[in-house]
Structure formats: C-alpha cells, structure tokens
Amino acid sequence: MQHELIDVVFRSQKRRDLLLLLGEKPRTMEEIKTLLDVSPTAILPQIKRLTDSDLVIQKNGNYELTDMGDQVFKKVQYLVNVLTLLERDNYWIEHDLSGVPKYLLDRIGDLKDCKLVEPDPSQIFEPSTELLNFFSSSRYLMVFSSFYRPEFLPLYTRLGRLESDITLIFTESVLEKIMQNYEKKVRKLATMQNTELFVCNDGVKLAELMVSDRGMIISLFDNNGRFYYEYMSCSEPEAINWAKELIEFYKSRAWQIENEQYIDNFISTAESEALQESMLFSLN
Amino acid sequence: MSTELQLIDTIFFSDKRKNLLLLLKDGPKTIEEIKRGLKVSSSPIMAQIRILLKEGMLVQKGDSYCLSVKGKLIVPKMEPLLSTFQVFDENHDYWARQNLRTLPPHLLDRIGELGSCKELLPEKTHIFDYPPEIMDPLYKSRTVMEISSIFRPGYPSLYLDLAKRGIEVSLVLERQIYEKLVSDYRADVEDFLNLKNTFLFVCDQKIELASSIVTDRFISLSMISKEGRYYNHEMISFEKSALVWGQELINYYKDLSEQITQI
Numbered sequence: 001m002q003h004e005l006i007d008v009v010f011r012s013q014k015r016r017d018l019l020l021l022l023g024e025k026p027r028t029m030e031e032i033k034t035l036l037d038v039s040p041t042a043i044l045p046q047i048k049r050l051t052d053s054d055l056v057i058q059k060n061g062n063y064e065l066t067d068m069g070d071q072v073f074k075k076v077q078y079l080v081n082v083l084t085l086l087e088r089d090n091y092w093i094e095h096d097l098s099g100v101p102k103y104l105l106d107r108i109g110d111l112k113d114c115k116l117v118e119p120d121p122s123q124i125f126e127p128s129t130e131l132l133n134f135f136s137s138s139r140y141l142m143v144f145s146s147f148y149r150p151e152f153l154p155l156y157t158r159l160g161r162l163e164s165d166i167t168l169i170f171t172e173s174v175l176e177k178i179m180q181n182y183e184k185k186v187r188k189l190a191t192m193q194n195t196e197l198f199v200c201n202d203g204v205k206l207a208e209l210m211v212s213d214r215g216m217i218i219s220l221f222d223n224n225g226r227f228y229y230e231y232m233s234c235s236e237p238e239a240i241n242w243a244k245e246l247i248e249f250y251k252s253r254a255w256q257i258e259n260e261q262y263i264d265n266f267i268s269t270a271e272s273e274a275l276q277e278s279m280l281f282s283l284n
Numbered sequence: 285m286s287t288e289l290q291l292i293d294t295i296f297f298s299d300k301r302k303n304l305l306l307l308l309k310d311g312p313k314t315i316e317e318i319k320r321g322l323k324v325s326s327s328p329i330m331a332q333i334r335i336l337l338k339e340g341m342l343v344q345k346g347d348s349y350c351l352s353v354k355g356k357l358i359v360p361k362m363e364p365l366l367s368t369f370q371v372f373d374e375n376h377d378y379w380a381r382q383n384l385r386t387l388p389p390h391l392l393d394r395i396g397e398l399g400s401c402k403e404l405l406p407e408k409t410h411i412f413d414y415p416p417e418i419m420d421p422l423y424k425s426r427t428v429m430e431i432s433s434i435f436r437p438g439y440p441s442l443y444l445d446l447a448k449r450g451i452e453v454s455l456v457l458e459r460q461i462y463e464k465l466v467s468d469y470r471a472d473v474e475d476f477l478n479l480k481n482t483f484l485f486v487c488d489q490k491i492e493l494a495s496s497i498v499t500d501r502f503i504s505l506s507m508i509s510k511e512g513r514y515y516n517h518e519m520i521s522f523e524k525s526a527l528v529w530g531q532e533l534i535n536y537y538k539d540l541s542e543q544i545t546q547i
Contacts, residue, residue: 006368010297071393
C-alpha cells in the first residue's frame with residue numbers, strides 16, 4: 001500500500017493532467033479528449049486507474065473527482081503550481097523575494113502563468129507606453145512603487161476622474177520627489193473621493209507592483225539589489241488576487257495621506273530636514 | 285497547458301532524496317548529521333546529494349548542505365502532499381467510503397496531520413461499546429473531550445466514571461442526544477454537572493460526524509459513510525499533530541454550542 005497514491009498521480013503525466021483538469025470541474029469524455037488532446041484509447045486506461053483508486057467517479061455521463069480525489073487534487077495542484085512556476089522561468093529564484101510575506105510566498109504558485117516582459121534596450125529610459133496602455137482602461141488600479149515615475153501621474157488622475165478606485169503606495173523618497181515637482185497634482189489626487197494615497201518607509205524589497213482588473217505586473221530587485229527594467233506580467237485571476245493581497249499587505253504597513261494638511265506636514269518635514277542639512281553644511 | 289515537470293522525478297521517486305529534502309527543511313545539516321538523521325552510509329547519500337545540487341534544490345555552505353531558494357519554495361509543499369497521501373494510503377478503503385465533507389473544510393485540508401491511523405472495531409459481544417483497545421488509553425488520559433451526534437448506551441456511566449476518577453471531561457452533544465440523556469438518565473447528568481472537572485455543551489447545529497474523542501493521548505474519529513450509513517468503529521491516531529488537529533475539531537463545534545451548567 002505504501003506510495004500507492006504517489007504512483008497513481010505522478011507516474012503518468014496523463015493521469016496528473018487528468019486529475020488537474022477534473023479538479024476544475026466535472027468533464028465529459030468529449031471534453032477530456034479535446035482539452036488534453038488525447039485519443040480515447042490512450043486516456044481510458046488512465047481514467048480506469050483513477051477510478052480504481054477511488055479518486056474519480058463517473059456520474060451522469062461526466063467524470064468527476066470523489067471527496068478523496070478532491071483532497072488529492074488540492075495537494076497536487078499546490079505543488080505542481082510551484083514546480084510549473086519554477087520550471088517556466090528562473091526569474092523567481094534569481095530575484096530577491098524577501099519583500100513578499102510568508103503567507104503569500106506559500107501561494108507563489110498562483111503566479112505560475114506570469115510572463116517575463118523585457119523592455120527594448122533602446123527604450124529603457126523612455127516612459128513605459130506598454131504599461132500605460134495596458135492599465136489605461138482599468139476599473140480599479142492599485143500601485144506600489146519604489147521608483148519615481150512621473151509619466152504615470154496623468155494615468156492616475158485620468159482614471160480617478162473616470163471614477164475608478166485608485167490606491168497608490170509610494171516610498172517616502174518617491175513621494176517627496178513627486179511632491180517637489182508635481183505638488184498640485186498630488187494634492188488633487190489625495191483629495192479625490194475614489195483615490196487613496198499612502199506612504200511607506202524606504203528600503204522595501206519590492207521594486208514595483210501594479211494590479212487592476214486587467215492584470216498585474218510585479219518587478220523585483222535581483223539578489224544584489226540591482227534592477228533590470230524587466231517585469232513579470234499576468235492576467236489570470238489567481239495572480240490578480242495574489243497581487244491585490246500583496247498591495248493590502250503594504251497598505252497595512254503604510255500611512256495614509258488623508259487630506260491636504262497631511263501634505264503640508266509632509267512637505268514641511270521634508271523641507272525642514274533639508275534645511276537642517278544645509279545649515280550644518282554652512283556651519284562646517 | 286501542461287508542463288513536463290522533470291523535478292517530480294527528482295523529488296518523489298527516490299526515498300533517499302525525498303527524506304533528505306524533508307530533513308533539510310528544518311535547517312542546514314552536515315554530512316554527519318544527514319547520515320545520522322537518515323540512518324544511511326556516506327556513498328549512497330552523496331550520490332543523491334550530488335543530484336539535488338545539480339538540480340538546484342540544495343546549496344553547499346562550508347561543510348553543510350541546505351535548501352536553495354528553489355528548494356525552500358518547493359519542499360514546504362511536498363510535506364502536506366506526502367502526509368495526506370500517507371493517511372489515505374494506509375486506510376485507503378476506509379477514506380474512500382466516508383463522506384469526507386462531514387469534516388470542517390479547514391481540517392479536511394489538513395487531514396495529513398492525523399498521521400498513522402488504525403481502524404478499531406468493537407467486539408462482537410459488545411457491539412455498541414467502544415473497542416477494548418480504546419478503554420486503556422482513555423482511562424490513562426488527563427483530559428477527555430468528545431463530540432457526538434449519536435447515542436451510545438454506555439455514555440452516562442462511562443463519562444461519569446471518567447470524571448469521578450479526576451479526569452477532566454468535556455462533552456459537546458447535538459441537541460437531541462442531550463435531550464435523550466436528560467430524559468433517560470437525569471440523575472446521572474445531574475451528578476455529572478455537579479462535578480468540578482466536567483463541561484457540557486449542547487450544539488444546535490448538525491454535528492456531521494458520528495463522534496470523535498480527543499484526549500491528551502489519542503484521537504479517534506467515527507464517521508458516516510457516503511451513503512449515510514454508520515457502523516460502530518473508531519479510527520484512531522496517537523500522533524502529536526493529530527491531537528492538535530483533534531483539539532481544533534472539538535473547538536470548532538464548541539464554538540457553535542452553548543454551555544449547560546444545570547438542567
């Protein structure tokens with residue numbers, strides 16, 4: 001009896017695929033044939049092995065998972081998602097994941113369908129039109145950024161005016177820089193009904209994260225803290241949910257800039273620090 | 285889209301590699317510690333270490349081996365899979381017969397924590413009683429908790445006896461079982477409630493399991509089959525992780541119940 005289920009599930013890729021397929025919902029033989037691209041003679045013995053092992057039953061012309069099959073499926077999917085993620089791209093192991101809390105790292109398999117997007121070298125320092133277009137018609141948008149990207153500000157105000165819900169989280173130095181150059185725009189954003197603005201400490205181990213109903217993108221620093229202008233992108237619901245939860249995590253550790261007074265305070269502290277520095281300079 | 289997943293062969297189809305990965309989950313180990321931990325000799329395990337290094341699952345740091353970033357992402361997902369498979373493999377027909385959805389979903393997801401289980405059946409002459417193997421650990425326990433949706437004729441005297449011996453007894457009963465106890469064994473129930481070390485809860489919601497006993501020594505489950513049929517049996521485990529699981533099962537139903545202090 002030992003290792004019986006391991007053999008049933010993993011000794012054949014067809015059986016594994018079948019289990020994962022039926023985990024989504026019950027399927028007819030026709031659907032199984034089409035979706036797995038197999039002939040009945042190839043798949044029938046595998047279905048039989050799964051039914052003999054009490055993982056699958058045939059009901060009203062459909063094949064579906066039993067209670068036990070469903071539990072086996074969940075455990076297999078959990079592992080297979082991570083294996084798939086890691087086999088498809090080395091991005092995740094070559095980059096610093098320490099900005100992702102453990103409970104989301106446990107579910108990193110949700111990002112398995114992410115694709116690496118590398119900007120054209122000639123456009124590395126250009127505004128990322130791809131991203132701007134991708135998020136241009138979002139019904140909501142959540143952003144975490146440790147970069148100064150002024151080209152995104154018009155997107156935020158425009159979406160804000162279109163009554164999309166906007167959440168923005170910037171690191172302290174990014175917000176400071178935006179404030180220096182676009183104070184008016186930020187004041188407007190902070191006071192819009194459907195827009196919330198947050199600031200968090202510098203030094204976060206996450207370069208950028210954007211989520212909307214259209215999809216998500218995430219970019220990480222490499223293990224030496226370098227950044228290569230590339231990002232991972234995905235439009236699957238699991239990845240979108242994962243990214244939203246990561247935004248929520250950072251939001252819970254940030255301060256909200258709730259009204260103009262906060263902005264005034266923020267500016268005055270930033271200025272007085274700068275002032276003190278320059279005074280020290282002159283004294284020396 | 286299906287990916288071939290070469291790593292599955294690497295992590296599952298050699299017991300040595302599988303056990304080594306699980307051992308290293310707890311932290312870096314030297315070759316001596318690995319040999320002791322897995323009770324193996326040097327040369328066979330070195331061959332497996334080399335394979336895992338090559339696949340990028342391990343890294344060598346000085347004279348220790350530890351999981352790589354990749355290993356750290358994968359190995360935590362192997363453990364719940366292997367423990368679930370082991371529970372099902374050991375009593376395959378039993379779990380296939382039961383309606384597993386009678387367990388609260390968060391505990392069904394962690395069914396692997398039951399560890400090694402054994403099904404016990406009552407003696408033919410005492411078909412309504414607990415199997416004899418259970419009585420000894422039951423009387424050696426310091427705390428006994430039970431949830432139940434079925435009535436066993438031995439209940440009032442057994443619980444009272446356990447409580448009188450100083451064992452802390454908590455019962456979570458479905459409403460109708462409680463009412464039957466009160467109408468048929470009123471004096472016993474009063475005696476029970478008068479003891480300091482007893483707790484009685486009544487649950488107005490359906491307790492989907494037949495019954496479950498959780499003590500500081502063992503857990504036993506008695507489940508109802510997919511066809512809604514029941515036969516007297518106890519599936520028991522003595523593992524530490526199973527006791528934690530059982531405590532959560534009892535708490536789940538306790539939270540749905542009200543405590544009774546007098547009839």
